[in-house]
Amino acid sequence: MEVIEVDVHFELADNVLTAEDFIRLKTAAGFMERPVEQVEKALGNGLLNVSALCDGKVVGMGRLVGDGAMYWYLQEIIVLPEYQGKGIGKSIVNRLLEHIEGCLLPGTGAEIGLTAVKGKEPFYERFGFETIRTGMKKWIEKS
Numbered sequence: 001m002e003v004i005e006v007d008v009h010f011e012l013a014d015n016v017l018t019a020e021d022f023i024r025l026k027t028a029a030g031f032m033e034r035p036v037e038q039v040e041k042a043l044g045n046g047l048l049n050v051s052a053l054c055d056g057k058v059v060g061m062g063r064l065v066g067d068g069a070m071y072w073y074l075q076e077i078i079v080l081p082e083y084q085g086k087g088i089g090k091s092i093v094n095r096l097l098e099h100i101e102g103c104l105l106p107g108t109g110a111e112i113g114l115t116a117v118k119g120k121e122p123f124y125e126r127f128g129f130e131t132i133r134t135g136m137k138k139w140i141e142k143s
């Protein structure tokens with residue numbers, strides 16, 4: 001793939017992500033495409049989504065899901081390939097972590113989880129995440 005070098009000026013915006021942009025970024029990163037209706041519901045039920053905008057176009061995103069108090073999960077941290085390596089992913093994760101800290105009740109702690117794509121662990125280690133070997137998951141479907 002040809003990587004286009006761009007001089008990146010980006011801004012972050014909270015809760016403006018559309019289902020169409022979500023699907024565009026997710027498929028650009030090689031992840032499974034989801035139906036628009038399901039994505040709209042997911043975004044609506046999420047705790048926070050952050051978009052990175054370049055000239056008004058969404059080029060990166062990240063989401064927080066969880067109970068908003070004790071357990072938080074980072075989801076879909078994705079930057080379009082041609083915009084990677086410019087500090088956008090780091091800014092998105094920092095914004096999400098900042099939001100969690102802002103929501104913490106005084107005197108409490110919270111657990112922040114994520115499932116890293118193989119090979120991306122070092123990106124998250126920079127924020128203090130550690131790999132745990134006890135995670136489990138299950139996929140379900142309805143026909």
Ligand SMILES: CC(C)(COP(=O)(O)OP(=O)(O)OC[C@H]1O[C@@H](n2cnc3c(N)ncnc32)[C@H](O)[C@@H]1OP(=O)(O)O)[C@@H](O)C(=O)NCCC(=O)NCCS
Pocket residue numbers: 029076077078079080083084085086087088089090091115116117119120121122123126
């Ligand atoms: C992972 C991803 C979000 C990183 O976003 P990015 O905008 O390219 O990252 P940044 O430019 O903000 O990089 C921040 C720092 O992490 C480092 N970094 C980025 N990707 C890394 C990786 N895979 N391994 C180790 N370090 C990494 C950068 O070198 C940079 O270091 P610095 O602060 O010392 O300069 C991006 O590569 C991406 O979207 N990948 C495809 C989708 C994906 O796999 N998402 C993760 C799902 S778990």
